[in-house]
Amino acid sequence: MAFLSRLFKRGDPPAEREEARRQGMRDARRHPLGEFTDPDYQPAYVTEIRARAREQITEVDRRLAAARTVLLERAVGAREVILRELGRSDTRPEPRPTHVNGHATADEDTFISIAEARARRAEARRRAVVEEANANVQQARARIEQLSQEWESALIERDHEVEAVHARAEQLIAAYKGGVLEAHPRREEIPSLWKGEVIAMEANGDTPAAISGREEIGRILREVEGRIEVWQAEVMPRELPAESRRQLGPAPFASDPPDDHATAEGQDLGQGDA
Template identity: 55%
Template structure:
């Protein structure tokens, strides 16, 4: 019921505005000079007032959008910096010297102390890479969320601007109907007055979308390069490939048992 009451109130207010515009057209047609309505290059004073009100409302919407843009771009910039910093500082999966120590025993169950240490170091690096990946992907997800918020803000702004334009056109149509009703030479009134059509400005939303899109593209490229570096590959991976979607695979538990057993055996031999 509350919604219906608000809707009725809004409709009643709009009806009153249209009625006022119509009555204004009747009065102006009787009181103003003939050329103000019949000359296509002229513009009735009321038309200028409606356009000024529409511009003021749209300017207020753009100021609100600019505030949202500033806040979202600030947060997006912080997320970008976090991704760049973490992809530079995070460890790599490859061993420090890029090689694997050989155990010299083929496929024996036991491994050397050096091999056990290498595997433990590799597991530590894998855990660190997993942690870095979670933080990198979290920062990227935050940036994507901010981009969606911006798209939503632009959609709301454009919707509100369209409503302002629709309001202006309804007021102008109501005013014209009043003029046509009362003007003695209504047949000479042109179908459109100068400046009657109000253009929709989209420069601010487009600029913000380009900035946000640029940040996303930069971060996506940096994450792709980082994923290739982490996995020790020279070629770039396919974006969002399934093998790169999650953290590195853990070393099987069997190898962990073998590591500890090898260490015990080696220490016993010393």
């Protein structure tokens, strides 16, 4: 039916319904009368409308599947960024010296060794690296959360499109049937519903693609959150409160105590490195 192709290409719903009504009137005059009074009969028009609707829904789902692939690829990319940052060796704390020039420290309040001074500088550098890595990790994790929200938005858009396709099909079929009722001489015998006139829709968000997309992005997010928590417990300064180290967001570093004897390192330089 060439006229159906024209119907589905138009953007004027009243004109589409009017053409469907006129087609119903023409079919009622031309087709055998018993076709339209049989509830198990499905007029060719209804069959074609349903076929067109299925094609459109298939195209909607094809676009959804393509969006799912793109979003998952981006989520995996963000996961790789997180794993790379968490695996950096320069974020791991080094053991601090417990001896001064080979001897146990007797009075750390009045003197620090060259090794201790170096350890403090190394720790300061490490903390700066940890802050940078943590910022990158949080940005990538936020990206995964955003991708999860984008997937939910894509699902909502898909449901709206499918609902619109079904609504349009129902309107055209109703208009067609209205035309049949106008022109059919035995209109009182036409059943309230023909075979295939009503098609059940899938529940919103319950399609296999919707479920698998949620599961896969959710799995990635849960995995990285678990790894981030372990990493922060390992690399955050131990003097921070436990609650601060458990936070997923960037945590401030506690600074080293003021060094009142910074010249001690200079005093030891003449003796060589410890």
